Amino acid sequence: MSFSEVKPRHVLCLLGGQKPFSELCEIIQSAIDRFAPGFEIDYTFSEDAPDDRMPMSFEVCRDRVMKGAWTEADEEAVGDHRSVIYVLGPPMTAEDAVKHSAIALRLVAHTLDNGIVAAKGESAGVAHGADRWKELARDAEGRTGAPLARPCRLAFGKRPIGTAEHLYSIGFHLVGIPDVYAPRSLSDDELALSAIIDAVADEVFSDGVETVLTRRGAKLLPVDAYDEDDFKYNPFGAIHLAS
Known part of the structure; x- marks a missing residue:
């Protein structure tokens, strides 16, 4: 089910190290040509200079769930x-989102082996360290279906985001499923x-949305925290768990 005709897209933020900007772009374009059709370098916002906003941005976005x-x-x-x-990345449907996210994950790992020093998924605002990105890419190798969706979700989804009443995820639209809202009444422990x-x-991947809603007494509602033109917007909605 979709609440919107919007199709999610990956936006990858890659930070270059010692290698020249032009060489890094050539390396990335070569990888796109070989195994990432539909992906493209955004030259409008890319820049051959450091961005002093990045340390704070990565600090805010870094993965705080997985130790190390x-x-x-x-x-x-x-x-x-x-x-x-x-x-x-290319616009995605629920049916092909995992496939494209697996390609995005492979692309991130490849760039980290070839001159990129840090990476962030802008479509959920999540950053992992270089070793963790590569670990997730290895976990995705040779897998299909739900076993492939899991490392892709862990790579590009962010959780927990907090409000006074809930902790929730952002970015599950990048694997074609609703985000999840868990009321704080379920636990005092954010982990x-x-x-x-x-x-x-x-x-959801093993049993389907409807089965999960029934089993958990949950509701599927549209996401209103982001506008439809925001990369974080999830057109597949959000599962709101019962207290």
Whole structure:
């Protein structure tokens, strides 16, 4: 089910290190030509210079759920970056989102092996350290279906985001499913609530949205936290768990 005709897209933010900007763009374009059809470098916003907003941006977006996902070395790499390259993915449907996210994950890992020093998924505002990105890419290799969706979701989805009443996810539209809202009444532990969010997402892939809604007494509602032209907007809505 979709609440909008909007099709999600990946926006990848890649920070360059010592290699020249032009060489990095050539490396990325070569990878796009070989295994990432539909992806493109956004030269409008990419720049051959450091961006002083990046340290704060990566600090806000870094993965705080997986232990060791972000290290001092990653923080230093962001602080010392010399260029910024944005890559746009193709518009996705629920049916092909996992496939395109797997390609995006492979592309990130490839660039981190070839001169990029840090990466962030802008469509959910999530950053992992270089080693964690590569680990997730390895987890995705050779997989299909739900086993492939899981590392893609962990790579490009962010959780937990907090309000006074809920913790919730952003970015599950990048694997073609609704986001998940978990009421704080379920647990005082944010990591426990993150685990619930992850469990529900896994159930959606194994059993389907309708089954999960019935089993958990949940509701599927449209997402109103973002406008439809925002890359974080989820056209597939959000599953609101019961208290």
